Amino acid sequence: MEVKEFINTSLIKMNLESSKKNEVIKELINIVADNDLITDSEEVYKKALDREAKGTTGVGKGVAIPHVKSSAVKKPTVAFGRSKDGIDYGSMDEKPTYLFFLIVVPEESHDQHLKLLAQLSRKLVHDDFRESLMEAKSPEDILDILENN
């Protein structure tokens, strides 16, 4: 099981267009939908907002990890987006958010996938990991960082 199983260069957007929280979530969901990995993007969007209502996934340190568990998801997938200017995501530390990981998993997921996502979440805590994501020049760089850190 490798990182490549749920992310590839077409799921990485180096410069997000949106400037508002809900728009970012929508934009990331559209990326996943364009890759034909979800069956109902409205449903996924609704679930993502439900999750945000329970408590923001803007975990601070410039990172947000909106996530959805839904039967509308075909396979566990991560979409990555970056905003150069930062977005007000209602983050826990009330600072702008730059790095976004949208995580979508089917209702029934293998432990293997979930463990990999858990590993990714753990990495996000490390300063140098986040810094290298900020400095990456291309989707290939991002993929490389995710794989090799």
Next chain:
Amino acid sequence: MKKIVATTSCPTGIAHTYMAAESLIEAAKKMDNVEIKVETQGSVGVENELSEKDISEADAVIIAADTNVEMDRFSGKYVVNVSVGDAIDDAESLIKRALKGAEENKDKKIEEDNSDLYNKVSEEKSKRKTERRGAYKHLMTGVSFMLPFVVAGGLSIALSFVFGINAAEQEGTLAAALMQIGGGTAFALMVPILAGYIAYSIADRPGIAPGMIGGMLANSLGSGFLGGIIAGFMAGYLTQWLKNVIKLPKSLQGLMPVLVLPLLSSLTVGLLMIYLIGPPVEAIMTGLEGWLQGMSGSNAVILGLILGAMMAFDMGGPVNKAAYTFGVGLLGSQIYEPMAAIMAAGMTPPLGLALATLLFKKRFTQQEIEAGKAAWVMGISFITEGAIPFAAADPLRVIPSIMTGSAVTGALSMLFGASLKAPHGGIFVLPIPNVVTNLGFYVLAIAAGVIITAIMLRLLKPQLVD
């Protein structure tokens, strides 16, 4: 080197759980004198689970969770309980807070450390014995909190008898004070505490208020400890359910624990107790009293058998009260035999249990074995409540056992024609001339019931596994 154990958990269990765990580990690495072990309760289940050893060695506990985390296993430790986000946000100050808190509460911990190895081993053993699953665990929690009240109350009442069986009726005397402490107060708290801590075990702190209120109502409605058990479970599961279904906007969330949960749960439990439990209890009691009146002329031995079984059935509940009031009522008509049977049958449950804990140690928890010693005193004083902790912990096996013993005692007492002119007092009335007739056979009837109770317990109760 300080040791901290932590557990992290979030609603979806995909990301926050692990970020919080990693943040704590990272923060601990940066502080050079802290060692940390973090358990994650995420979508994959529990990983890196904390062992009993981990917890016992830890100086402090951090719980970073937005879900309900089992708290019981951390008892006796200094616990910092925060939202999962707080651990991601600033793990370092969280660890510092935990260590500082643990330091300030050190006195308590030192006491534990000084206890010798033997104590620790037996403590561990009794903990294992009492560790049961699900509903049993909740029941055991309630019983273990209730037990000190039963012991303190029962022994205070027994002490008051030392001054003479009617001494407590004189206001202002020490005997009256002892009766007020034991009967009026400790025993009045017994069922509320049982119900409150059953609910606490299920729903954590918010369960206590509805549980205790329900238990108090069980008392005042005359439904005894069985009503209290019902109240406790009702309050616990209801509160737990309310916690899960009521979703308030963030700005109002502070109202949940202080206003919404206590009010809704207490009202619901209270109303259910009053309207659903109250009427049947009253009906049972009046029904049984009428039935017993009709039995007055029939076979004495059968009457003794029935009265005996009734005394042991719910110990203070409607069935017990119906039998007791029946006996006291007959005193007024100068019929003294049923009262003798009733008192004897009320003495055997605690005595039989005390004997069983002495003989069959493998079938009782350490706590029960200790409680057995106090049960001797309560038994000889006709304080049937001494058997309640045992019955509440394992009703389906203990109640039939004590009923059998009490029924035999009641029947024998009637068969021997023993009579009793005082409605209470236990062993303290026996030496008083003319109160009891046929004393030798009366004691024999009690002894027989005690032994039969113990044998029944031996047969019905399984051995506990270590």
